[in-house]
Amino acid sequence: MNTSFSQWQNRVQAQAELVLNHFLPPDTQSPELLHQAMRYATLGGGKRLRAMLVVAAAETAAFNQTALSQAIAAVEMIHAYSLIHDDLPCMDDDDLRRGKPSCHKAFGEAQALLAGDALQTLAFAVLSQENDLPPQQRLRSLHTLATASGSLGMVGGQSIDLSAVGHFPDLSSLENMHRLKTGALICASVKLGVLACYSPDETILCQLDCYAKNLGLAFQVVDDILDTQADSAVLGKTAGKDAQNNKPTFVSLMGIEKAQNYANDLCEQAIALVQDLPRNSEILTAMARFVCQRHC
Amino acid sequence: MNTSFSQWQNRVQAQAELVLNHFLPPDTQSPELLHQAMRYATLGGGKRLRAMLVVAAAETAAFNQTALSQAIAAVEMIHAYSLIHDDLPCMDDDDLRRGKPSCHKAFGEAQALLAGDALQTLAFAVLSQENDLPPQQRLRSLHTLATASGSLGMVGGQSIDLSAVGHFPDLSSLENMHRLKTGALICASVKLGVLACYSPDETILCQLDCYAKNLGLAFQVVDDILDTQADSAVLGKTAGKDAQNNKPTFVSLMGIEKAQNYANDLCEQAIALVQDLPRNSEILTAMARFVCQRHC
Numbered sequence: 001m002n003t004s005f006s007q008w009q010n011r012v013q014a015q016a017e018l019v020l021n022h023f024l025p026p027d028t029q030s031p032e033l034l035h036q037a038m039r040y041a042t043l044g045g046g047k048r049l050r051a052m053l054v055v056a057a058a059e060t061a062a063f064n065q066t067a068l069s070q071a072i073a074a075v076e077m078i079h080a081y082s083l084i085h086d087d088l089p090c091m092d093d094d095d096l097r098r099g100k101p102s103c104h105k106a107f108g109e110a111q112a113l114l115a116g117d118a119l120q121t122l123a124f125a126v127l128s129q130e131n132d133l134p135p136q137q138r139l140r141s142l143h144t145l146a147t148a149s150g151s152l153g154m155v156g157g158q159s160i161d162l163s164a165v166g167h168f169p170d171l172s173s174l175e176n177m178h179r180l181k182t183g184a185l186i187c188a189s190v191k192l193g194v195l196a197c198y199s200p201d202e203t204i205l206c207q208l209d210c211y212a213k214n215l216g217l218a219f220q221v222v223d224d225i226l227d228t229q230a231d232s233a234v235l236g237k238t239a240g241k242d243a244q245n246n247k248p249t250f251v252s253l254m255g256i257e258k259a260q261n262y263a264n265d266l267c268e269q270a271i272a273l274v275q276d277l278p279r280n281s282e283i284l285t286a287m288a289r290f291v292c293q294r295h296c
Numbered sequence: 297m298n299t300s301f302s303q304w305q306n307r308v309q310a311q312a313e314l315v316l317n318h319f320l321p322p323d324t325q326s327p328e329l330l331h332q333a334m335r336y337a338t339l340g341g342g343k344r345l346r347a348m349l350v351v352a353a354a355e356t357a358a359f360n361q362t363a364l365s366q367a368i369a370a371v372e373m374i375h376a377y378s379l380i381h382d383d384l385p386c387m388d389d390d391d392l393r394r395g396k397p398s399c400h401k402a403f404g405e406a407q408a409l410l411a412g413d414a415l416q417t418l419a420f421a422v423l424s425q426e427n428d429l430p431p432q433q434r435l436r437s438l439h440t441l442a443t444a445s446g447s448l449g450m451v452g453g454q455s456i457d458l459s460a461v462g463h464f465p466d467l468s469s470l471e472n473m474h475r476l477k478t479g480a481l482i483c484a485s486v487k488l489g490v491l492a493c494y495s496p497d498e499t500i501l502c503q504l505d506c507y508a509k510n511l512g513l514a515f516q517v518v519d520d521i522l523d524t525q526a527d528s529a530v531l532g533k534t535a536g537k538d539a540q541n542n543k544p545t546f547v548s549l550m551g552i553e554k555a556q557n558y559a560n561d562l563c564e565q566a567i568a569l570v571q572d573l574p575r576n577s578e579i580l581t582a583m584a585r586f587v588c589q590r591h592c
Contacts, residue, residue, distance in 0.1 A: 025447055034447050034455035085413060090384075090405035109386035113409070114455050117381060120413065121446035124420045128439040135431030142438060143424035150417035151321060151330050159330035159410050 005286035009052065016051035016076055017043060019069040023077075023126045037107040037115035038122075042080040045098035049219070049291070050075040050189040056287060057193025057208050059280045060201075066131040067196035071141065074123040075189045078149050081119035082185075084112050086158065120149070133198070141195045148188035157181025166246050171253055175217065183216035204277065211273040211284065218266035219291050221259050224249035226295070228256065267292040301582035305348065312347035312372055313339060315365040319373075319422045333403040333411035334418070338376040341394035345515070345587070346371040346485040352583055353489025353504050355576045356497075362427040363492035367437065370419040371485045374445050377415035378481075380408050382454065416445070429494070437491045444484035453477025462542050467549055471513065479512035500573065507569040507580065514562035515587050517555050520545035522591070524552065563588040 020042050027036040051072045058068050087094040087102035088109060095105050104112035127142050147153060157180030164177065190208040194200045228251050250259045267288045274284040316338050323332040347368045354364050383390040383398040384405060391401050400408035423438050443449060453476030460473065486504040490496045524547050546555045563584045570580040 031447065031452050031455040031459070033459060034452060038447065081413075085409060088386075088409065090409060110458050111455060113381060113384065113386060114451050114458075117377075117412075117416065118447035118451040118455075120416055121442050121451065125439060125442035125446055128435050128442055135435050138435060139424050139431050139438075142435075143421060146417050146421035146424055150421055151327065151334065151414035155410050155414040155417065156327050156330060159327040159407060159414075162406050162410075163327070163329060 005283060005290065008283055008286075009290070012052050012055045013048045015055070015069075016048045016072050019073045020076055022069070023073040023122065033107065033111055034114055034118060037103055037111050038119055040100075040106060041084050041097075041103040041112075041115055042077060042119065045100070046076075046080075047294075048076065050079050050185060052287060053186060053189035053212060053215075054193040054196070056280060056283050057190040058196045059283065060194070060204055060208070060277055061197040061199065061279065063193075063197045064131055064133050067133050067138070067141075068193070070126050070129060070131065071189075071192035071196050074127040074145055075185060075192060077119045077123040077126070078145065078154070078185060081116040081123070082154060082158070084116035084119070088112065091158075091162070123149075133196070137195055137200065141192050144188050144191050144195065148184040153180055153184035153188075154182070157184065161247075164248060167248065169248055171250075174248055174250065174253060178217060178220040179213070182220055183213060186216035186219070187212040207273050207277070208284075211270045211288075214266045214270035214273070215288055215291055218263045218270065218288070221250045221263040221266065222292060222294060224251045225256060225259055225263070227251075263292050301579060301586065304579055304582075305586070308348050308351045309344045311351070311365075312344045312368050315369045316372055318365070319369040319418065329403065329407055330410055330414060333399055333407050334415055336396075336402060337380050337393075337399040337408075337411055338373060338415065341396070342372075342376075343590075344372065346375050346481060348583060349482060349485035349508060349511075350489040350492070352576060352579050353486040354492045355579065356490070356500055356504070356573055357493040357495065357575065359489075359493045360427055360429050363429050363434070363437075364489070366422050366425060366427065367485075367488040367492050370423045370441055371481060371488060373415045373419040373422070374441065374450070374481060377412040377419070378450060378454070380412035380415070384408065387454075387458070419445075429492070433491055433496065437488050440484050440487050440491065444480040449476055449480030449484075450478075453480065457543075460544060463544065465544055467546075470544055470546065470549060474513060474516040475509070478516055479509060482512035482515070483508040503569050503573070504580075507566045507584075510562045510566035510569070511584055511587055514559045514566065514584070517546045517559040517562065518588060518590060520547045521552060521555055521559070523547075559588050 024039050024042060025035045027039050029035055054071045054075055055068065083097060084103045086092050087097055088104055094102055096102060103115060107115065123145065124142065127145060128138070131138065149155065151159070157177050160177045161181055187209050190212045191205060194205045194208060227249070250262065254262065270288040271285050274281045277284070320335050320338060321331045323335050325331055350367045350371055351364065379393060380399045382388050383393055384400055390398055392398060396402070399411060403411065419441065420438065423441060424434070427434065445451065447455070453473050456473045457477055483505050486508045487501060490501045490504060523545070546558065550558065566584040567581050570577045573580070
């Protein structure tokens, strides 16, 4: 990984932590337990891939700092809420997340469920706060995030994923599921980044949407590979869950070698899409390589 | 109940059903199971109190029909999502809702959890769709709903309610919990109604907010009374749950007679607040009486 990307990544991760801390209610405020659970599940960890995508997309032009902070917080809150609910016993039943006990292990199922609910709400509350961008553009950000998170996006993908346990769909069904389950929010992240700019460029928005589609799929293919290879301590979540749960994965459908080649191809396609951007193509290129070459 | 209110109520209930049906994805659209669960939990029942409050508030002035439909759908979706999650085994563990098996009994816990999640998202997606009102005003509706639904509103109240099981707080703690748990969304309903008007009147907004605060509390006091008196078939949900769960209620703290007087007082205070409105004070008055005199 090159040094400048590594520095940029550290900066964005610190920025994500700061803005989340700013927008999350303090854990001394009532209801304390709920706010503690929300903060526990959101702060202090995670790759912040979605925050990085928001920032990288915004940096392709002149952006509004408040709008950028709101967008970072909103996508990371939606992501954190989805992880809390995903880990619940009635879903994936996972005890470990980001190297810590998952939220319901730490706070009980009921408060964890509510923490997830409230984090989703807070994402929309934050995104509907004031900033200096035109209201119509802010509404577009809100609608983009809501569409990507709901039954035709992330939650729809989770529903399909659950129904797929024990079944063996073809590659295109698996891709469609991931396009919704993780891809939709990853695409929304770059769109929200562009929409945090003073003059969002529709061509760049479209290019970055395609970039994010490839990146999101590559991310998932690598996730499936890591699930079979890494151990839980490195991943920060329980490894080997997919095989254990009899879940179809890119590895189970293609084998490891083909899956790795597929991830690389998707990564190169993503990179090709950002080569002619006026700004920030190095960071977007490095991020695509980071997604393909990560070990956790 | 007077005839004209009864007719108005029937009209609004039919309207709520229509707009929810319009904004909910068809259950033939993928993911089918999730969309079936969302529709099951939202359509075909409920008092539609929140929809009535939206419409009654909007009718105090000239309103935009699209904005009104969006507001009705959004508050009823938030309400339906909260009921799905409330009924889950890790929360109130209730098998019966609106006279039918609760959502997780019909669709399983995982799909029910996701249906609740997706209904919350859809509320914000619907409210961020286009209409002819100024974008700034639409952002205000979104922010109002998000603030009322989150950790400082409805979900916060649910968290406090859970922590209160087995404890016996004083009346003011109980009121504070209900002010958040049900009151916040009831207040948001009248605000969204006013914000669906072409020229929202800040004085009316403020008066209706106070009206809704009293009405929401009266609603809850009556709920506690009904829980001790009515049977499950009439209520459409499991009766006697509060005593069974050792939950503090207005009845356990005040006794039935004082609780009934308190509900009547709150109702009269609500009515007093809407007497001098230029329009629709009869409907708002009748609705307050309806809340106090309901039997289910």
